[in-house]
Amino acid sequence: MRKFKDSHWAAIHELASNMHKFGLVNDQEMQDYDQMCLAPNQPTNLDQKRAGGQKLANHKSRRKHEMADNAPQAA
Numbered sequence: 037m038r039k040f041k042d043s044h045w046a047a048i049h050e051l052a053s054n055m056h057k058f059g060l061v062n063d064q065e066m067q068d069y070d071q072m073c074l075a076p077n078q079p080t081n082l083d084q085k086r087a088g089g090q091k092l093a094n095h096k097s098r099r100k101h102e103m104a105d106n107a108p109q110a111a
Contacts, residue, residue, distance in 0.1 A: 039075040049073035 040046035052069040055061040061069070 040073055041075055045073040 040049060049069055052061055052066060052073075056063075056066045
């Protein structure tokens with residue numbers, strides 16, 4: 037769970053995060069909001085996005101190998 041400096045910063049960050057989802061705030065601006073609003077040593081949105089992308093890449097790679105292993109063999 038993320039920790040914010042206080043409830044006001046949490047509200048500001050929530051608004052910025054929603055705007056980011058709709059493309060109204062770019063990645064650099066979201067990093068600025070992360071630095072401004074989050075308590076020290078908290079993961080940023082970009083860190084989480086990268087981690088999520090890595091999980092998806094791992095899943096796709098694993099699925100690709102499973103499909104290759106289960107492919108019918110030529111007689």
